[in-house]
Each structure stands twice: as structure tokens, then as C-alpha cells.
Amino acid sequence: MxxxxxxxxxxxxxxxxxxxxxxxxxxGNMTCKITRICDGAGQCQASSESHAFAFENAKLNRRGEGxxxxxxxxxxxxxxxxxxxxxxIWAEGKKDLQTxxxxxxxxxxxxxxxxxxxxxxxxxxxxxx
Numbered sequence: 001m002x003x004x005x006x007x008x009x010x011x012x013x014x015x016x017x018x019x020x021x022x023x024x025x026x027x028g029n030m031t032c033k034i035t036r037i038c039d040g041a042g043q044c045q046a047s048s049e050s051h052a053f054a055f056e057n058a059k060l061n062r063r064g065e066g067x068x069x070x071x072x073x074x075x076x077x078x079x080x081x082x083x084x085x086x087x088x089i090w091a092e093g094k095k096d097l098q099t100x101x102x103x104x105x106x107x108x109x110x111x112x113x114x115x116x117x118x119x120x121x122x123x124x125x126x127x128x129x
Contacts, residue, residue: 029054032108032125040113040120047123051110053100070100 030053038044053072060066064084070077077098079090087101095115103109103124110123 028129030127030129032110032127034110034123034125036124038122038124040122051125 032051034047034049036044037047051072053070056069058068060081064081066081068079068081070079070088070090077090079088081088087099090098092098097113099111101109106127108125108127110125112121
């Protein structure tokens with residue numbers, strides 16, 4: 001089990017609470033195994049797919065709001081942190097929306113929505129640093 005909730009750790013909650021710069025904590029890597037993948041209607045299936053995420057170049061204020069470079073799948077995306085506990089929000093193109101949120105402990109939820117296809121995908125993940 002990881003120390004504290006995984007994404008809030010990456011989103012710098014402990015350092016923000018201590019008054020230290022968020023940028024110092026909002027860097028590193030996280031590997032996640034997708035345990036379930038669901039559509040927008042709640043139809044789910046088991047999965048064993050994995051993704052490695054890298055967090056770089058954070059520019060956050062004391063509340064944890066700001067930008068960070070998120071890398072996965074061989075591509076870099078500019079993500080926005082809404083608060084010290086997330087979520088992260090980004091787009092892979094002009095017609096989609098991605099969010100990455102802590103789900104407590106070492107669990108996270110990655111939601112994708114594609115406006116062109118009117119399709120949502122939710123990935124329930126177990127992650128480690």
C-alpha cells in the first residue's frame with residue numbers, strides 16, 4: 001500500500017500543507033494496471049492493460065492549481081490540475097476530454113470522453129509509483 005492517496009501525493013497535498021512548493025512534489029512516474037474498463041452506460045469488463053504515466057514541468061500555485069506535462073503512450077499532453085487533490089484534466093485532441101482522479105489509496109480513475117463519437121470510457125486502475 002502506498003503512502004497516502006496516490007494522486008493527491010503526486011498533486012502535492014502533503015507539501016502544500018507544509019508550505020513547500022508544489023512543483024517539488026509534482027514530478028515522477030506512476031504505473032497503473034487497469035482492472036475494469038466501463039462505458040458511459042456502466043457496462044464494464046475486466047482488463048489487464050497497463051499504462052505508465054510521467055509527470056513533469058509542474059507550474060502550480062499554493063492551492064495546487066496549474067499545469068503539468070503528462071506523458072503516456074509515447075505522447076506528451078499539457079494537463080491542468082484543478083486543486084491540490086486533483087483531478088488532472090487534459091485533451092488528446094480538439095474533440096475529447098480526459099480526467100485522472102484519485103479513488104483512494106493506490107486506486108485511480110481515468111475517464112475519457114470523445115464528443116465526435118459521443119462515447120465515454122472509464123478505466124478503474126490500481127497504481128504504484
